[in-house]
Amino acid sequence: MNMNKRFIQLKNSWLIILLLCVCTQWLQAQQRIFVETESFAEKGGWVIDQQSFPVMGSSYLMAHGMGRPVKDAVTTVNFPEKGTYHVWVRTKDWAPFPKGPGKFQVVINDAPVKTVFGESGNDKWKWYDGGEITVPAGAAKIALRDLTGFNGRCDALLFTTGKFTPPDDAAALSALRRNLLHLTATPKAAGPFDLVVVGGGIAGTCAAISAARMGLKVALIQDRPVLGGNNSSEIRVHLRGDIDKNYYPKLGRIVREMDNGDPGNGNPDANEYGDARKIDIVKAEKNLTLFLNTYVFKVEKENDRIVAVTGRDIANSQETRFTGTYFSDCTGDGTVGYLAGAAFRMGRESKAETGESLAAEKPDSFTLGTSNLWASLPTDSVTSFPATPWALQFSDEYHIDASKADWEWETGFGNFNTITEAEQLRDHNLRAIYGNWSYLKNSKPEKYGKQQLAWVAYIGGKRESRRIIGDHVLTQMDIQEGKMYPDGTVTATWTIDLHFPDPVNKKYFEGQEFFAGTKHIRVAPYTIPYRCLYSKNISNLFMAGRNISTTHVAFGSTRVMRTCGMMGEVVGLAAYVANKYHSSPRSVYTDHLTEFMDLIKN
The missing domain is CATH 3.50.50.60 (FAD/NAD(P)-binding domain)
Structure with a gap:
């Protein structure tokens, strides 16, 4: 009886060892290469945005071109073996009305993958399927190519072999990052x-x-x-x-x-x-x-x-x-x-x-808002600015007739949490800025034809949290x-300088106010x-x-x-x-x- 039990135990042990060997060989065959875009060697015209770190646990790259496509962000990635890899891209459509303007491509060895990203109509961060690529072993050139200049963004790239769908769950994604980036347990x-x-x-x-x-x-x-x-x-x-x-x-x-x-x-x-x-x-x-x-x-x-x-x-x-x-x-x-x-x-x-x-x-959750300031400068010749159907819409009846911003350009007022919704708050400011500027350029050419956006803040200037x-x-x-x-x-x-939505702005953009008033005590x-x-x-x-x-x-x-x-x-x-x-x-x-x-x- 005891001998039989011992035999069964040994047999089970060998089965476990065999299973582990098979799993190890299978895992070794599954290549997973994780690339944080903020770590790209050359950022080009893309910028690092860390404002949503409390929510995302990561920074990301953003193409902040103020309506003009920016220079490629470029890096190299080492593929351990020749083969076919699945491309996953973590991004979002930041202004889906119904599709936003932040379009970009992932370019591998100078060949764009088929999918265009940033125009999905979904404003949530998630992994998007970029299809398959075939690459030789060794270093490959990877680029992010902005197509619009309107704040397309990319958090990470993942190249995989075999069947694998990366997680969007925050905890699982964090564990995946740490594992594939080989972050040390001891900082x-x-x-x-x-x-x-x-x-x-x-x-x-x-x-x-x-x-x-x-x-x-x-x-x-x-x-x-x-x-x-x-x-x-x-x-x-x-x-x-x-x-x-x-x-x-x-x-x-x-x-x-x-x-x-x-x-x-x-x-x-x-x-x-x-x-x-x-x-x-x-x-x-x-x-x-x-x-x-x-x-x-x-x-x-x-x-x-x-x-x-x-x-x-x-x-x-x-x-x-x-x-x-x-x-x-x-x-x-x-x-x-x-x-x-x-x-x-x-x-x-x-x-x-x-x-x-x-x-x-x-008592309530009302806080003073966040500002993203902007400024324009005169140019020698007439410049254009595209229509922005995805931005806030302005009219002859209501627009901000100004060549630069001051403190009044402010979003928040309890409509956004200034910490957990910092990205959405900033994006709302951008939709106001670009929408108003598009109106000025296209409806007041005699005043703004020879004026061009020179600077728009992409980091929010917070007041209160x-x-x-x-x-x-x-x-x-x-x-x-x-x-x-x-x-x-x-x-x-x-x-005592407590801001509130400007009453006229509130009339035209109730719940979406972006312009402030105050009363100085x-x-x-x-x-x-x-x-x-x-x-x-x-x-x-x-x-x-x-x-x-x-x-x-x-x-x-x-x-x-x-x-x-x-x-x-x-x-x-x-x-x-x-x-x-x-x-x-x-x-x-x-x-x-x-x-x-x-x-x-x-």
Whole structure:
């Protein structure tokens, strides 16, 4: 009996081994080559868009030609053996009315595959069947060929042999990416740092410089190739808020270094925004290490402390793990705080909750919108612009008669989630811009015939998303009454500036508004308590920028960039004090306030 059982066990073992051998041989015969388009060696006229990383887990390439086809993006892919491969293309039709304009081709060894992508009529990201190709073994030239200049986009390519349909499910797709891109389970290590600043806008850059100049070892992590956030050449919003009315005049010095003058909003000259200057200033700091093109997507904690964050390179997908003593969330979206479980708020509070006269009657998800600015320039001869049936439609009765945009070009207002629907929000802005420009070019040739689009932002300039809750929540009453708290630091001067859909725009595009109005509620200079600049429940997390601890109403005043930059300077000084005493951001207020305020003054 026992001998029979032993024989059966051995027999089953050999069957399992044989099955594994067959499966291994079958898997080896199945070739799967995954190509992230953002990793293409030559981007040509295509640009990397990482704004939807929280949803997609990846960046993608986009043909942002403003109506003129862009140069091919090109790379080489090594095919291990000669044969027939199935081509899969991950893309979407971003403006299907009924078919959108973002058409492109995949070209292999100078031969386009038969399918034209980006005009499916489906606005969801998914894998599209590109048919079969036959290639020799070795390196093959792969290109993305834009056909329209109107924002065709491609996330990834997959070449397979055998029968295989790639998944669209987010978790399964993420696992497939990691497996086929051979991403290591252990990211590259960076640190330990005294302070890890995530977000390279004006607030984050000032925080990093401030801390570095106090002797701390600092990492500054930015998810784009430039610094400055909304003040960069990618978004082109000028700085607002005064730094010469401070109760503490030493605050604002670093902001002044970042300031490239006042080029206005949407200036067509990229150099006016000083991208290179900002990077040069940061790189001159010996205690500061800059990490560009790195999107932080993961946070590690021990109890209520963050111990590390992990970022992924938006071009090559390689990951880096940053360890530190303190962290500062300067992302605007409150990304680090959210991932760490920090208390936060998004949307409007009610009058009953806050006691603010400007608050909403009921709490809701309404947030200020996102802008994609644009500008045109005169040309020597008449230029054309195509009809745009897929865009918003304008008429003699309603259009925006302007040669460039200003802050009013804004979409959101509760119709879109500014984090999870950032792509759709930006795309709505593009449909408004292109539709209006097409109308102007084709209906007002005497005025716009010799005018051409020179620049359109493809990165959205956000105003509002999450606000991380600190030990103090700044309110309308704090601002208008000019309350002076013992930890009052940054002096703020901007009005309570809460945008709403322009009534005329709303009449013609109800539910699709893209143009804003505002009513400025003037305030006297007031101070923002330091307690608004650290999390109430994550013990080593600072924040600076538009995601600090305020109500929606108070946020309307604190959100402008010079004010946010001074917050960053304060965070750098607070991190120095906390590090000196091996304590927490909160203890700077509870145990070391006098020393901290002396630093602010001097």
